[in-house]
Amino acid sequence: MTVAETTGRRRTRRGGGSPPAKRKVDYRRLRNPFPPMPVFSDDRIEAIHEAALDVLERLGTKVLLPDARKAYKSGGATVHENTEMVHIGREMVFAALASAPRQIPVRGAVRERDIMLELGNLVFQPGAGAPHATDLERGRRPGTERDFRELVQLTQHFDVLHMVPPLIEPQDVPMHMRHYATLDAQLSLSDKVPFIFARGSPQVAQSFEMLRDFRGLSDAEFAAESHCYTIINTNSPRTLDRPMAQGLMDFAKAGQVSIVTPFTLMGAMAPITVAGAITLSHAEALAAITLTQLVRPGAPVCYGTFTSNVDMKSGAPAFGTPEHFKASLAAGQLARFIGLPWRGASGSVANLNDVQAANETQFGTWGCLLAGATVVIHAAGWLEGGLTVSYEKLITDLEVVQMVAELCAETPAEEAEIALDALEDVQPGGHFFGTAHTMDRYQTAFYQPLVAELSNFGTWQERGAIDTTSRATGIWKQILAETSGPTVDADALARLRADIRTRSEAGGAPPES
């Protein structure tokens, strides 16, 4: 096959006599075609919203950053400086929800990579945030800059992935220079919307400057539109730590996107019930959203959740479970209730890319899809509850994501497709292989698998009886070996790297915590 064909187009074997690839697909702008599924009645959703407002108002949120407490206080919150507790009145939340945008356009490097975060759209991200990387050739290891760059290349390659997330931690790069490495990788190897870690103002400010300059934008142009995003995890229960609060404020001021995702595991840092855990998650998300709107009304902020359960025997997290699915459904109802685009998450706790891994991730993804998530993160590659990103799992999960993307396209059923003529042509006992109706369409009719093998048992055995995960190794290796990546302005890249050199020599920028 050619590498260009792994994104969804027909694969032809190298040197084989197969017909040329002709199938064209466009996975870049997806609308969610799935009917939204509720888990709770509307009055229960209102009750959860009310309970969350009560949590914010009466129980309060611990906010570790003094500047954030000041912002909340200016907005009318009751703040106890000695306990760092902030009590946010419901009218503040209502004002924030009124000013938060329903549509958030985010720029890629080129217009076809722009995305629009709004309810009804569907945006996929691969697995992210993992300390480790793994693949069948090199094994499981602490993540490195090389892994990060390779995973950006793979993310870039598949049109169905629309944003670059913080794939793995490049642990071989010191923390005070890690933001240089991750931004360099994203800007030089991808033209998709990049991610910037909220690890304190110095790193964020530098990252904004480097991105602005690389894109050739003025300060005003950069601030006028969103060009990047961050992910804000609250510290459940009811704590907003310093870098997260600072990130919310810095991104809001700069007009860049915060995706707020409390990480509430039922039975651990949240109540054991779906309704309780989602109430806490909703309250924490509203607290964070409110902060962004206090800093800059209209600042782009995305609602989100990552609520699943734990194994009550070990306390270990579980993903892709029925409870995770139900929590996604509840979050989707709440997102529609407040009208904001939102992020849901798939996931798996399997320790290798096997049947459990496939089932959990696909099940978790369906939860997000039926919940109407705008952004689905960890849709491909995530293992061990997020401790590892697997190159092979990235490929095998992308098969599912691409098949989902196929379902986003209209399926025609006009006269030509109902095909009465063809039905008349083929007599009982005949077949449709050679009919004109088939011949006109056979190169384009069907989704062409990325990694699935359609051959029968005998042929598959002759070819070495290779399992899907092992086939995936060949695919990511070929993509890395053969893809050239996006067109990058060589001068801009040279300037970026010179800038990074200067900044590194000046000591980088330590993360804040």
Next chain:
Amino acid sequence: MTVAETTGRRRTRRGGGSPPAKRKVDYRRLRNPFPPMPVFSDDRIEAIHEAALDVLERLGTKVLLPDARKAYKSGGATVHENTEMVHIGREMVFAALASAPRQIPVRGAVRERDIMLELGNLVFQPGAGAPHATDLERGRRPGTERDFRELVQLTQHFDVLHMVPPLIEPQDVPMHMRHYATLDAQLSLSDKVPFIFARGSPQVAQSFEMLRDFRGLSDAEFAAESHCYTIINTNSPRTLDRPMAQGLMDFAKAGQVSIVTPFTLMGAMAPITVAGAITLSHAEALAAITLTQLVRPGAPVCYGTFTSNVDMKSGAPAFGTPEHFKASLAAGQLARFIGLPWRGASGSVANLNDVQAANETQFGTWGCLLAGATVVIHAAGWLEGGLTVSYEKLITDLEVVQMVAELCAETPAEEAEIALDALEDVQPGGHFFGTAHTMDRYQTAFYQPLVAELSNFGTWQERGAIDTTSRATGIWKQILAETSGPTVDADALARLRADIRTRSEAGGAPPES
């Protein structure tokens, strides 16, 4: 773990100090909680229905059984005896759709195994009809009576499987006695709704008699309710062969259930388009349904389809694809249009129980779920496009089916679940592990995995780094070793076996084709 706990209840390790199993689940009567998803607009569904009526009326159906042609003719069809072509007028179809029941109650051996086939209900069947069986211990082999019996035991064990299908072909039993072996297995090892092959009137009549006697019913009692079912595959395009037509007539006369499922692969025995293939499938299903209602108005008949695509390079079937998914959605729309319960099918063409196998089956199952299928067949265990049933895949797919069943249950969100009290109890920085709210619920809150391993990488490695498929081997072996099966009337079983002995000595009953 104890075997009883593999059906969805908490597993405790043997000899361990784990708390006793307390989680009770009931997967026996499921309603489909998923919002039905359309693939075509309502006017396109009407157009497909119209086109199917045109196919039946103008193009005709080849009906190989003279008695069936006679029945169609008596009902008003135009029949050409020389070509065996039957042209069914639309008013005949309308009459059949008016008399076919919307609700089909089917009796198991005990009342808790009764099922109701109607739109909105959800009934699962494992993979069926395979010539081969496979497992990791004994390898891939032609199916045997032992395999059939073991797979019936496994089907019996899981409450989420509601009907016994023709799991594999017991090829070591001669064809003229095979119906004895499959009926013995189903009646002695299961109390669920049994399957009877439509392989000609002699076998069907004998099977009805044996089932009637085993259940202790009079002829009138047997005929008054449905106690078994068969599956009718048309020979696409537009052919109804002898045993299938005979089966439709025999089951209709006896008041037993026919599930009509044309097997139309897009680009092979059906047009290459979803709309075209579904038009053909719909026409063939309507022809078969019409025959049942001509024989006995009100006879229990279930609509169905099995429409997927082929790999246009090899002609090999593909399942769990986007096109398969879309065809399921279209079939669901047509089923709702005519108001009948219907059967959809999942499936996989993978050659071993790996990531591809898991992804295809789960994807195909979601297609059926969002299509509102009443019966989902091949939901667990099917490999190689139906050439093999895998013991391990049966287990690993059942994890998904059980998780789906969990989603059928109501999720409470009353005050106790929203848990404001618990939220107030736990301060920022705290956790919910020890709260009363958690302690009251921790043994019952979450689905307990059947085969998924939730332990972390280190623990999993210490336990031998066993993959999910290999873990599944231990599970099915334990179930076979330890389950006692349903309570069976020893006298009835002795009579059944004596009857089978007598019938065997009399030469059995050869299948008809």
